[in-house]
Amino acid sequence: IMAAASISHFEALEDYSLYSNMSDDELLQLAIERSLTDTPCNTSNTITSARNTHLSRHSSHNPPADYSSHNPPADYSSHNPPADYSFHNAPPGQTTAHAHYSSPNPPDPYVVSHSLQGAHGYFSCREEEPLFKAIRVGDVSRVEALAMRLGTNLMLQNEPGWLAIHQAAWFGQDTCLQVLLSAQPGMINKRTERGESALLVAVSKDQLRCVQVLLEKGVDPNIPNFDKETPLYRACERSIPAMVAVLLNYGVAVNTHCIWGCTALHEAACRNNLEICEMLLKAGAKHKLSNMYGISPLFTAAQSGQLAILRLLLQHGADINAQAADGATALYEAAKNGHEEIVELLLSQNADANKCGKTGLLPLHVAAQRGSDIIVSKLISPTSKSRVRQTGISPLHLATERNREDVLEVLIKAGFDVNAQLSEERLRLYQDRRSTALYFSVINNNINAVHMLLEAGADPNLDVFRPLLVAARQGCIQTVTLLVEHGADINASIPTHPTTFPAVYLFSMKYLPMFKYLLDHGGHALSCFNCVNGNGPHPPIKTTLSERDLHETDRFCEMISAPSICRWAGPIIDVLLDYVGHVTLCSRMMEHLDSYTGWSVIKDKAAPPRPLLQLCRLQVLQLVGRRRLKKLPLPGGLIRFLQHQEGSMEDF
Template sequence: MAVSRVTLPGPAGTTLGSEDYSLYSGLTEDELIELAIERSLADANRSSAQAMANKTPAAQSLTSQASKQHCPPCQQKVAPPAKPPSSNVEGATRSSFVTRNGQRMVAWRRYDGTLVLPQPEEEVNPVIKAITTGDVRTLKQLAKSDPDSLTKPSKEGWLALHEAAYYGQTECLDVLLKVQPGMINKRTLREQTPLLLAVARDKLSSVRYLLEKGADPDIANKDRETPLFKACERENVEIVELLLQFGSGVNKSCIQGWTALHEAVCRNNLQICQILVDAGAKVSVPNMYGITPLFVAAQSGRVEALRFLIRHGADVNSQAGDGATALYEACKNGHEEVVKVLLSQNADANIAAKGGLLPLHIAAQRGNDRIVSMLIPVTSKARVRRSGISPLHLAAERNKDDVLETLIEAGFDVNFMLSNDRSKMYEDRRSTALYFAVCNNNTDATAMLLEAGANPNLDIFNPLLIALRQGCIKTVTMLVDHGANINAYIPMHPTSFPATIMFCMKYLTMLKYLLDNGCDALSCFQCDYGNKPHPPIKTTRSRREDLRYTSDTPHNTKVQFCEMISTPAVCRWAGPIIDVLLDYVGNVQLCARLIEHLDSYEDWAVIKEKSVPPRPLLQLCRMKIHGLLGIKRLKLLDTLPLPGRLIKYLKHEERTTELT
C-alpha cells in the first residue's frame, strides 16, 4: 500500500513518510494536505513572533520609525505580503507544501479562518518578483530586454501595473508608466484599475502618483464601485480627500445604488461624511431599494451619523421602496436612541409600510417595551384600527408579555379583531389577541387579556377548544370562569354534540369539569339511527392532525357522538367516557353502536346496566334542578344559600350511601 508523502513546513522541513505511517495512516490525502497547511501557517506565525521577540526594545523602536518613512523598495529587505487569488478576500495568508507526487502547491487562509482550495504553485514571473520585492533596478532591466513581459496579463487579467499598484510600489509604477503610459486606466477581468487596487490597499503614495499621472478617479469595478467608494469603505480620510481634489464624482453609485455617503454613514465616520457633504454629496439620495443614508443610519443604529444628516437637511419621513420609514426601521432593529432622536425631530409615527404595519406594530412584535412606550403617545389609535391589526395581536403572537401589559394599560382594545384580509392569512381564521395567547399556551398573557375584559367567544374557532386540545386545565378554567361558551361548536365541521366534548375525550377530568359547568351531555345520546344498523365510518386526517368524519350519508349531515367515539384514536376509552356522560343525563336510550362498544369489553357491562332506564330518582332530581338553575347559576353554586350537602350533591361530589 502506497504511503502519501506530504512535506510539512517547519524548522527541519518535516516530511511524512513510512516512519510516520502508524500516526497518519488514518488520514486521507485531503486531510494530510490540510495538516500540511495548518503546520505551514503555524510555523509562519511562530517565526514572525520569534523574530520580533529577538529584537531589542531599541531595535523595535527603530523598526517602527523606519516603517513610517518612505524608503526605496529596492532597499527594503522584507518582501510585502503575497497577493491572493482574485476569487478570495483580501488579507489572506499564503502557505506552500509538496504533495506525494512532488508537486508544489499553494493554499490560502481567509481572514475568517476558512481555507481556499489548494492550487498548483505557478512559476514566479520575474517581473512580478521584481515588483513584489521592490527591485526597481531589475524591473528597469526587464523593461529594456523584454518590454512585452510588462504588458502580458495573468489569468485574472492583471498586468504588471496592477501588481505594482496593489503592492504600493510607487517607483515601479513610475518605471512601468514610462514604458507604457497608456496602461494607466487598464482594467482586470473584474474591471479593477490600478488606482482602484491602490485605494483598496490604502496605498496613499501610489494613489497620489496615479492621480497625478492622469488616472481616472471615476472608473468603477464590475460592481460599479468607484475608488471613492472604496476609500470610504476603508475609512481612509486622506485618500478620500485626495480623490475629491482630483475631481472624483461624489454622488456616483454602485450597482445597487449605494453612494460613498451611504458607506460613510454605515461606518458612522462623521469626518468622511463632512468631507463628502462639503464636496456636494446629496444627503437624501436613495439606492435602488429607496434607502437613503438617513435610513442606513437608523437601520444600523448610527446615532451620530443620524444627527449629522438631520442637521444637513435629510428628510426624517422619507420612505424606502417597501414604504418603511427610518423610524419604522429603527423600531424593527431595537435602536432606542435612534427612535428618541427621530421622534424629537417630529418623525411621523403614523406612516405605515406597504404591509400596513406602523412603527408601533413592529416594536410590539419585536418586544421592545421602552420603544413601545415612546410610540404610544404619538400613534393614532384610529390609524391602528385602519391597519386591520392591533399591536396587541403581535405582542400576543410573539409572547411579548411586558409589551402586552404596557399596551393594555395604555387602553388598547383587547377585543379588537383582525380585519378579514389579515384573518384569512391564518388557516383557523383567528381574530383576537386572546386566541394568539391561548394558541401559544401562554397562561400569563391569557390571564392579562381576560382580566382586561377580553371576550372569549369572538373567534370562529373558540379559544376554549384550543385550550382543551392542548390539555391545559389552567387555561380552560380561566376561559370558563370568564364566560367561554362551554357548548362551543366548529362551524366548518358540524357535529350533533358540543365540540368541547370532542376535544377532551382523552382527558376525563377535564370532561367532568365541563359537564359540571353545564356542558350538554344529553346531545351525545341523540342518534339518528337508534337501534338500527349504522353505516360504515370513513376517517381522514387533515393537515392540522384533526380528525374529520364522513359516512355514506349526505355531506351536510352532522357528525354524531357514536361516530366520533368509534374512531381508532378514541374507541379504547369509549366505556369510561360513556360512564362519565351518564352521570349528567336522565333516562336515555343507547344507540346500537354505543351498545356494541360496551359489549366489546366485559368490564364495561356495569356501564351498560347503568344506562338502562329508569335511572335512580336522585339522578333524575339532580338533572331537573340543573335544568332549572341554568348554566350561569350552576357556575355560582358555591355562592348560593344552600346546604353544603346539597351543593355537593348538585356537583356530583356526594356519596350515594350518605343520601339514601
C-alpha cells in the same frame, strides 16, 4: 536538436527569460540535472492561471434579509438583494472568463514557461518574471533597468490582465510606480480583466503614497470596476479618511452609483465614519440619493443604528420620512432592528409614526412583533389608534403571535382593544380563521398571555373556531379553566362542522378529568343521547375514520365509534349518565357496552328508573343554576354532591 527547439522558444521571450544568456550545452545540462532531482512540473506551455482569491467585504447595500411577504409570522422587508447576490460578480451581460473576480488580489507573479528535455522526457519549469519580482521586492534600480530596456513591453498582461503598474500599486512601491509611468505614461488608466485600475488597487490596499503618485501623474480618479465601484467608494468602504481626503482634493465625483445604486455616502453612513461623511457632504454628496431599493443614506444610518451619522444627515436636511421601495421609513427600520436611541431621535425630530409600508404595518406593529417594549412605549403616543385600526391588525396580535408578554402588558395598559379582530383580508391568511389576540395566545399555549387578556376583558367567544376548542384539543386544563371561568361557551358548535352535541367534546373525551370539568360547568349531556336511529339499526361503523370524518360526524354515538375513541366509550357514557335523568341508550351505544364485560354495570346504571337522588340533583341545578349553588344555606357535603364532587351520602 531538442535543446535547439527549446532555445527557439526562449528567443521569443528573450526580454523576460532567465536563460537567454545560456548556451545550448548549458541548457541541456540544466534539463538533465532537473529531470534527475526534481518532480516534473505541469507540462502546460502557457502562463500559469491567476489565483481567484476573493476578499470578504461587508457592504451597506446588503441589508438583513429578515423581511418577507404578508404571510405571518414572518417579518417583512423587500429592499434586500436576492439571496445569491454578490458584489464580486460582474453585472449582467458582462461575459468574461473571470466575471467572479473583483478583489484586487494580485495574480501569481508573472511567469514564463519553458519546455526542457530531461532523462524522463519533456517537462515545464516556471520562473517569476524578473520585472514583477523586482517590483515586489522594491528593487528600483532593477525595475528602472528593465523598464527602460529596449524591447520591454510594459503593456503585456498575464492571464487576469495584471500589469506591472498594478503590481507596484498592490505592494505599495511608489518609486517603482513612478519609474513605470515615466517609461510608459499611457498605462496609467489601464484596467485588469476584472475591471480594476491601478488607483483602485492602491486604494484597496491602503497604499496612500501610490495613490498620490497616480493622482499627480494624471490618473482618471473615477474609473470604476465591474461593480461600478469607484476608488472613492472603495476608500469609504475601507473607512480610510486620509484616502478619501486625497481623492476629494483631486475633484473625484462624489455621487457616482455602484451597480446596486449606492453612493460613497451610503457606504460611509453604514460604517459610522462621521469624519468621512462630513467630508463627502462638504464636497457635494447628495443625501437624497437612494439605491435601487429606494434606500437613502439616512435610511442606512437608521437601519444600522448609527446615531451620530443620523444627526449629521438630519442637520443637512435629509428627508426624515423618506420611504424605501417597499414603503418602509427610517423610523420603521429603527423600530424593526431595536435601535432605541435612533427611534428616540427620530421621534424628537417629528418622524411620522403613522407611515406604513406596502405590507400595511406601522413602526408600532413591527416593534411589537420584535418584542421591544421600550420602543413600543415610545411609539404608542405618536401612533394614531384610528390609523392602527385601518391597518386591519392590532399590535396585540403581533405581540401575542410572538409571545411578547412584556409588550402585551404595555399595550394593554395603554388601552389597546383586547377584542380587536383581524380584518377580513388578514384573516384569510390563516387557515383556521383566527381573528383575536386571545386565539393567538391560546394556540401558543401561553397561559400568562391568556390570563392577561382575559383579565383585561377579552371575549373568549369571538372567533369562528373558539379558543376553548383549541385549548381542549391541546389538553391544557389550565387554559380551559381560565376560558370557562371567563365565560367561554362550552356548548358552542363549529359552524363548518355542526354537531348535535357540544363541539368541545370532540377534543376532550380522551381527557376524562377535562371532560367532567366541562360537564360540571354547564356542558350539555342530554344532547349526547339524542339519536334518530334509536333502537333501530345504525349505518356501518367506518373502521378507517379520518380526522375530517370525525369532525363531520353529527351524532355522539357515531363519534365515539371512531377507532381512536371507542376504547373509552364505556367510561365516557358512564360519566355522561351522572348528568342526565331518564334516557334511552341507542343500539349503537348498547353495542359498545356489550363489547366489554366490565361495562355491563354501566348498562344497569342507565336502566330505568334512575335514582331519586340523581333526579333531585338535576332538578335543583335546573331551578337554581350552577353559579348560585354555593350561596344556598345547605351543608357542605350536599353542595359538593350538587356540584358533582362525588362523596358518600353520609357526608351530608
